[in-house]
Amino acid sequence: MNSAIRIHQYGGPEVLSLDSVSVGEPSEGQVRLRHSAIGLNFIDVYQRTGLYPVGSFPQTLGMEGAGVIEALGPGVEGFRVGDRVGYAMALGSYCHDRLIEADKLVKLPDGIEDQTAAAMLLQGMTARYLLKNSYPVQAGDTILVMAAAGGVGTLLTQWANHLGVTVIGCVGSPEKARLAQEQGCHHTILYTQEDVATRVRDITGGEGVAAVYDSVGQATLHASLDSLRPTGTLVSFGNASGPINDFNVGLLAQKGSLYLQRPTLATYVRNRELLDGCANDLFQVVQSGAVKVKIGQAYPLAKVAQAHRELEARKTIGATVLLP
Template structure:
């Protein structure tokens, strides 16, 4: 029997329900996929609470997974039963089996196992667009990374270092500082205890950083802006502390003719060509060992509510996978 973690209303982790579901057979252009590992991301929390609406109920959550093709519909020439694949940014991953459009899937090389794939697709392709599109880094740049010990943070810091970038990472504890340093951060700041912008100025000789990558949102907005050099770029790509509202755009002029972007991965993989380019780049740096995917914790899919609770309480480090 196929099971799914679904919500029947918005709310806390308690609204996540372990339901029996009927998947059916693939239509034209679809495949039936048996999941082997599922990624957990903060976007899942936003969707569970209704910050990002998910449409009609009941709705399975989850935005990335890896698995094995079970059946193939008509018009899918390049996939066959038994193929190992992964995907990201397709709602409905919290299931043991699912139907999915074939053009959303990427074949996995033998060098990348299923758990690694499930843990890296969304966060890894996010790290890629942050570093190569939102603010394209150059060797010698100094950047500031909020939540440096998290899933995106640990991938981005390794990749940035590989590209010759100096990374300053903000973390919430000494333990997370050690983890962030092990994952590529050159400097760490305890943002709950230290003045972030002042420490950044100390580290950069008063200059400030070229870019800030900030997934925390409201709580760190001013520290991020104040850490930038003139004409620097704030990339606000998450709202873990709550959304930024009523922003005065005039602050960008006052603080040094700054730039700000609020991107989403979906824009950067919006067609098949962009998806393949992004995934190929990610798999390349992982396969060569330049970026190592650290899975900090694993949960049974049936225990997804506990995984959400731990994620929101900042109890997780690195990536988290759910196992069907």
Template sequence: MVAAIRVHEHGGPEVLKYEEIELPPPGSGEIRVRQTAIGVNYIDTYFRTGLYKPPALPFIAGNEAAGEVTALGEGVSGFKVGDRVAYVVALGCYAAERNVPAAMALKLPEGVSDEVAAAAMLKGLTAEYLLHRTYKVKRGDTVLVHAAAGGVGLILGQWAKHLGATVIGTAGTEEKAELARRNGCDHVILYRKEGFAKRVAEITNGEKCHVVYDGVGKTTFEGSLDSLRPLGVLASFGNASGSVAQFDLGILGPKGSLFVTRPTLFTFIQKRAWLEEMASNLFGAISSGAVSIAINRRAKLKDAADIHRALEGRETTGAIVLTP
């Protein structure tokens, strides 16, 4: 029997149930992993509430983790028992052990710990595709990062600054603003006290931003558009405040012939070669010190519901890791 967090019905954090489950041997093309660290992400709340639909109920929550290979399924090559691996997959990670498609697993380099990998796979690969593929940030660009003290936000700020951009962040408190400043942000806007679009215009002397990275969604969408210069790009990659409502595509013209995209990580990692390239870039940035993964909260797997309450209450910063 294996400990896991399962969801039998959609709802609040209380629907996260700590249970014992049967785990079959790894199937064809799978590896079995004894989990040592499990990453927590805002997307986990989307599946829990039903905003994102799981394949079926009940399901095991969680989308990223790291651990040690303990068994190989038929046809698996390139891995051996004892390998340290990390992966990002859709669901199943809130568990002490699990079977993982080998095609989604990556061996960890010596300089990256299990805990850092578990905290970095989903958030770090998200930052990688946003900065290098959705809009390729270059020296001299001005970027706006919403929720700059969050897990993805802290990585985006550091990495964008390393790439030579001027980084503007938004945060809800002065404490979070200071954290964002220490992680790459040249300017931080306290969005509860001032309109961020107006401040962006002031900071940039009316030039505004080349790209806005918006994981907040509903409450920031219009302001994000108003923070872009002509031909700017809005990458709306999350819905922390709710989904963006339908809008008139025609408004993008008079606002400066803007581009809007709603990218998802799983599109960018659907091919093994793409996944390996992105992971190599991410692990290289971590190993070189260009990106530091801030793990600011740790908890036991059984306490996942409390962690979800803190996450949705905007009480957390940086990454959160669960251990079995």
């Protein structure tokens, strides 16, 4: 038998239940994977609450993990028993063992430890598509990163720096401002004390930024739009403060012919070629030392409810891993 954290209904952290489940043998195209580390991400909260529906109950949560392949199903090519692998955007990681489609997996390089992989794949590949696809940054650009001290924010900041970009980081506390600066933010803004758009205009000589990467959602929408230069791009990739509803697209015209994208990582890793390209780009930049993965906290898998509470309260710093 295998332990898994499942939900039997949508709700708060209290609905996370430690259950015994049977794993079974892998079928066509699948492998059986023994987890060594599991990533915690805000998408897990969205799925627990029902903002992002997860289908029928009971359902094992979690979208990211790393471990070792223990068995191969028929038709699996390119992997062997004993391979160290990782994955992101595959529901069901909150468990010790699982079955998973092989086409979701990437092999881990020798220089990337399992906990690092579990902490970085979803957030790191998100940072990669944000910077290279959603709005492809150019050296000399200035960007604004909301929640700059969070898991995606710290990786995005370092990577943008590596690409020659000036980064303004928006954070909620002096402690997080210090962390954002350590990760390479050239300027930080305390959104709890300062008017974000006014400070951005001051920093940029009145011009505004080329792009805003915003994972906060409703609470920061107008500050993000007002921080952009004419024809700038708002990439809204999360809803930490709640979803954006009833958006008036006419605002994009009024505020300077702006662009708006609401992306998801799944689109950018939707086939083997895209997944390998995205993951390998991330592995290379981490192995080069240009981007360092900070694991701010680790919890036993059985204490995942506590991890969810602290993530929602914005008490976590950097990436978080769960240990089975």
